[in-house]
Amino acid sequence: MKKLNLLIFLLLPLFCLAQLTLKGKVASETKALEWAEISILNKEGKIIDGTTTKEDGSFEIKLKSGFYKIEIGLLGFTNYEKEISLEKNTDLGTIILKENETKLVEVVVQSKKKTIEQKIDRLVYNFENNVTTTGGDALSAINTAPGVVVKNDVITILGKGTSRAMIDGRLIELTGEELNNFLKSISAADIKNIEIISNPPAKYEADGTGGLINIIMKKGVRDSxxxxxxxxxxxxxxxxxxxxxxxxxxxxxxxxxxxxxxxxxxxxxxxxxxxxxxxxxxxxxxxxxxxxxxxxxxxxxxxxxxxxxxxxxxxxxxxxxxxxxxxxxxxxxxxxxxxxxxxxxxxxxxxxxxxxxxxxxxxxxxxxxxxxxxxxxxxxxxxxxxxxxxxxxxxxxxxxxxxxxxxxxxxxxxxxxxxxxxxxxxxxxxxxxxxxxxxxxxxxxxxxxxxxxxxxxxxxxxxxxxxxxxxxxxxxxxxxxxxxxxxxxxxxxxxxxxxxxxxxxxxxxxxxxxxxxxxxxxxxxxxxxxxxxxxxxxxxxxxxxxxxxxxxxxxxxxxxxxxxxxxxxxxxxxxxxxxxxxxxxxxxxxxxxxxxxxxxxxxxxxxxxxxxxxxxxxxxxxxxxxxxxxxxxxxxxxxxxxxxxxxxxxxxxxxxxxxxxxxxxxxxxxxxxxxxxxxxxxxxxxxxxxxxxxxxxxxxxxxxxxxxxxxxxxxxxxxxxxxxxxxxxxxxxxxxxxxxxxxxxxxxxxxxxxxxxxxxxxxxxxxxxxxxxxxxxxxxxxxxxxxxxxxx
The missing domain is CATH 2.40.170.20 (TonB-dependent receptor, beta-barrel domain)
Structure with missing residues (x-):
């Protein structure tokens, strides 16, 4: 760990070479805008940097010289985009965002999620379309996941063995009958999805022959x-x-x-x-x-x-x-x-x-x-x-x-x-x-x-x-x-x-x-x-x-x-x-x-x-x-x-x-x-x-x-x-x-x-x-x- 910290310390000056300043202010037609989101994209369209505006609408970002695209967004205003070539310290001045002419009270977009999503290190199971889990609990939801069985107080990934359970990435310190009783106390309606991690990455505990079952709980909608x-x-x-x-x-x-x-x-x-x-x-x-x-x-x-x-x-x-x-x-x-x-x-x-x-x-x-x-x-x-x-x-x-x-x-x-x-x-x-x-x-x-x-x-x-x-x-x-x-x-x-x-x-x-x-x-x-x-x-x-x-x-x-x-x-x-x-x-x-x-x-x-x-x-x-x-x-x-x-x-x-x-x-x-x-x-x-x-x-x-x-x-x-x-x-x-x-x-x-x-x-x-x-x-x-x- 000491060697890693030393390596990062030695390489840090290299990342700071040839840094230029890009700054400006964001405002509406009547006032400065705080919390506007500033995104910097490279030629490939990938976000490489970003920040948010201060109380007076100002922002400042350090970048290397090159060609970029700046995007500015804020809820209730039309997004702003501009391509820039940064060769020296640049002040973009005051950027005016226009308010959206149509105020949407509520927009509900309904789409059917894929039931199973394959990621590099896990399988994500979205069971919202499974009728049998309605009114049920977390244990019954786990039992409907592909390749997972619950039998005799044991949660098992087929061909792997006994699995441990987590909630939002935190290990539950229970097993067997006690774990099952705890999972039965959680409503399936509170669960966003279930991750089946047969070979968990190094971040997670190594305990559990059959890997980990990670229960992701719903977080609710912002500002509601x-x-x-x-x-x-x-x-x-x-x-x-x-x-x-x-x-x-x-x-x-x-x-x-x-x-x-x-x-x-x-x-x-x-x-x-x-x-x-x-x-x-x-x-x-x-x-x-x-x-x-x-x-x-x-x-x-x-x-x-x-x-x-x-x-x-x-x-x-x-x-x-x-x-x-x-x-x-x-x-x-x-x-x-x-x-x-x-x-x-x-x-x-x-x-x-x-x-x-x-x-x-x-x-x-x-x-x-x-x-x-x-x-x-x-x-x-x-x-x-x-x-x-x-x-x-x-x-x-x-x-x-x-x-x-x-x-x-x-x-x-x-x-x-x-x-x-x-x-x-x-x-x-x-x-x-x-x-x-x-x-x-x-x-x-x-x-x-x-x-x-x-x-x-x-x-x-x-x-x-x-x-x-x-x-x-x-x-x-x-x-x-x-x-x-x-x-x-x-x-x-x-x-x-x-x-x-x-x-x-x-x-x-x-x-x-x-x-x-x-x-x-x-x-x-x-x-x-x-x-x-x-x-x-x-x-x-x-x-x-x-x-x-x-x-x-x-x-x-x-x-x-x-x-x-x-x-x-x-x-x-x-x-x-x-x-x-x-x-x-x-x-x-x-x-x-x-x-x-x-x-x-x-x-x-x-x-x-x-x-x-x-x-x-x-x-x-x-x-x-x-x-x-x-x-x-x-x-x-x-x-x-x-x-x-x-x-x-x-x-x-x-x-x-x-x-x-x-x-x-x-x-x-x-x-x-x-x-x-x-x-x-x-x-x-x-x-x-x-x-x-x-x-x-x-x-x-x-x-x-x-x-x-x-x-x-x-x-x-x-x-x-x-x-x-x-x-x-x-x-x-x-x-x-x-x-x-x-x-x-x-x-x-x-x-x-x-x-x-x-x-x-x-x-x-x-x-x-x-x-x-x-x-x-x-x-x-x-x-x-x-x-x-x-x-x-």
Whole structure:
């Protein structure tokens, strides 16, 4: 970094040679004009410099001698253009701008965005035309993105692996079920688009084997206010009510937004588990009623200190209270398949979680060459509780009571704090665009597990199954990234990120400390070649890391039921992956991608068992290395003015090897994933959506997974000049999108598991928009003219 700063310092005088002054004043016929935008263009018509006028209408720009074109613009006035040859210091005098003769009160330009836009390092998904997301949340919107699936609390890019999620480029410090609950609290109506970044540039964190899903939120229109109210009702076995309100306000230098989301109701979950022990089959059937109670909110404030500098603050809060009661039936058969005994396990779990996210940021444009410096300070806190009472009674096959198998109380709490500080610099140079920055983060996690034996009727603490576990993780990162448009055909981008990580895990009960320090480099490379107007090729590579979730490191047991428990592993280490992708785009209609993903030191869930006690044990291990590969086709079509379609077809394969002594044999097979989303325009204000997806059964390493499919129908009607929308969704009509036949064979015991969490439901949504399209403000222009025009 010191060498880079020295290089910039030494080269700076060269850029200052032969600088001439171009100045002048801008006025109307009656007064000087402040905030007029001055743009300087070269011979090729590219903007190379610019500024805005001061209070007295004056401006001054330093340029080399040469031929230029000056453009002056201000809202409400006719643009001014003039070509100049600059050979000496030049004063253009007073330039008079004429007022527009026609004052437009409001101009609404409606255009249909491309659903998928391919950029050099990401895919941009615009889902505004997808009817099924109306009244939905961020998680359901992500699940409609091409090549992205949400399954079993995991967001995955097909062929890549588990993905992390961001909001406006800021990483969400949640994973798994907690991340999904948080995304469900965000209205899809608040999202502008979703970026699918399978190989993130060096600017972003290297965590996440499958890359990043970046959710870009709507910002609202300049100098206006708007409010959106959404009410929806989901009916599965039970019902769920959702109410959301989102408010935007912008005037002059001030921008404010707020949202409140509430959800209440229930959903049903059914689970089936068959375990083939040497002495006979053991089956488990569980029926769970889950309380779906959520309250969340967001506040965001931005203020322009000057035309080049803005500051902002953002706060997000999310609270969940998913209490649930379960009825579990366990049947034990002998080798002749005769029923020997039945265990009925009844439990109730008081579960809750909450998280708060704070962000403060400053963004400043350093000069007319668009050098931009930004600072971010983030604080994140997550806390959860888990209080479960259960009792399991043994019965004869004739349902005569025998005895109490087990009775207990599980109490678990977790608290996570994370501070991060980040600085990013965008530094355009004459030869290429340079960016660099640094980030430090500090994470502290404390979790405890207490188990009380209640078989006697009085809770008795079991120290052997109780523990307090603390985990600290500090990370320091620096990066540099360079991009260059070589010519009209070639674009290149290269980056390098260095991350230094220190972790400490301490179990108080075991008096055991695990320390891990590692320094890793994460290179990235992107190249695109535009052969002609119809064909574009791209190649990218990135190295990634996948760090274990904090709760997976806690070594103590949490009982799922009387003969099944889960335990973490404090010795888990991160896995690493190398991602390669070659892609071709034809007319931005047909996209083909060929990809390879190599994972080393991979970790995951291992379903083992104890044949002596007929107990299932869920553990986590670094146990494999994997090579995934595949080819994906995405096709966007408009078969008619009233019928548009988005389709994808993926062929996926893998080769897995175990790096740990596991009494199991790895196996892999071809997987085919097909999705089609079709939008039909029934009239000026009516749309019909018909979606279908299907994924074949496949084998992957330790597991075999059954097929998954879904057939969805949605309808949307716009009313009152599109201020009111009514939408209907029938999701997973045939009830086939759940996890089924999840099979593994370890220690000679075959386990087959299925889970269905109310994926089949119908939804009725009502969305109402109102507000003032334009607020009377002092006319001014920012350096970026697009900002004045950006719309939600």
């Amino acid at each position: 206010w708007k409010n959106t109210v959404t009410a929806s009702y989901d009916q599965n076995k039970y019902g769920i009510y959702t109410l959301r309100d989102n408010f935007f306000y912008s005037k002059n230098k001030f921008r404010f937004s707020a949202s409140v989301n509430g959800k209440t109701g229930y959903k049903n979950s059914t689970e089936n588990l068959d375990m083939y022990f040497p002495d006979g089959l053991s089956t488990m059937r569980a029926d769970t009623k889950i309380k779906n109670e959520n309250f969340s909110g967001k506040l965001a404030l931005d203020y322009d200190l000057s035309p080049s500098t803005s500051i902002g603050f953002q706060f997000m809060n999310d609270r969940n209270n998913p209490d649930f009661g379960s009825d579990i039936k366990i049947e034990k058969y002998n080798t002749q398949n005769d029923l020997e005994n039945i265990t009925l396990n009844k439990s109730f779990t008081d579960k809750g979680s909450k998280n708060q996210t704070y962000n403060a940021h400053l963004i400043t444009k350093l000069d007319p060459l668009n050098r931009k410096l930004s600072f971010d300070v983030d604080y994140f806190n997550y806390s959860s509780k888990f209080d479960r009472d259960f009792i399991a009674n043994n019965y004869t096959p004739e349902m005569e009571f025998i005895d109490v198998n087990q009775a207990g109380k599980n109490i678990s709490n977790q608290d996570i704090d994370n501070w991060s500080f980040k600085a990013d610099m965008e530094h355009p140079l004459q030869a290429f665009d340079l960016s660099y920055g640094a980030k430090v983060s500090f994470t502290n996690s404390i979790s405890d597990v207490f188990f009380y034996n209640t078989i006697s009727g009085t809770p008795v603490l079991d120290p052997s199954q109780s523990n307090r576990f603390s985990y600290k993780e500090n990370n320091q990162a620096v990066y540099v990234n360079g991009s260059k448009k070589i010519n009209e055909k070639w674009n290149l981008q290269m980056g390098l990120r260095l991350e230094n990580t220190q972790t400490t895990g301490f179990s108080e009960t075991l008096n055991q400390e695990n320390v891990n320090n590692y320094l890793k480099l994460f290179p990235t490379f992107f190249a695109s070649y535009k052969k002609n107007e119809n064909n574009t090729f791209s190649l990218n590579y990135g190295k990634r890391i996948n760090r274990p979730r904090f709760d997976l490191l806690n070594p103590f047991k949490v009982y799922i039921n009387s003969n099944s428990y889960s335990e973490g592993n404090p010795f888990l280490k991160p896995s690493f992956s190398d991602n390669f992708e070659l892609a071709h785009s034809y007319k931005e209609i047909l996209r083909t991608s060929i990809f390879v993903n190599a994972i080393t030191n991979g970790y995951g869930v291992v379903f083992t068992s104890n044949p002596e006690t007929n107990t299932q044990i869920v553990t986590r291990e670094n146990y494999f290395k994997n090579l995934s590969y595949g080819i994906g086709e995405t096709y966007s079509a408009s078969f008619a003015e009233w019928w548009s379609s988005e389709n994808s077809l993926y062929f996926l394969g893998a080769k897995t090897e175990f790096i740990k002594d596991i009494n199991a044999t790895p196996s892999n097979s071809l997987q085919i994933d097909f999705t089609t989303n079709n939008t039909f325009v029934l009239g000026k204000n009516s749309k019909l959506q018909i979606d279908f997806n299907y994924s074949t059964p496949f084998k992957s390493g330790l597991y075999e997974v059954g097929y998954v499919s879904s057939f969805d129908i949605g309808f949307k009607q716009d009313l009152l000049n599109k201020t009111l929308q009514i939408a209907f969704l029938a999701n997973d009509i045939f009830n086939t999108s759940y996890l089924k036949n999840f099979t593994s064979v370890v220690n000679g015991v075959k386990q087959v598991y299925s889970q269905n969490e109310s994926n089949r439901f119908v939804r009725l949504s009502v969305v109402y928009n109102f507000g003032n399209k334009k607020i009377n403000v002092k006319e001014r222009a920012f350096g970026n003219q697009d900002e004045k025009k950006r719309a939600n």
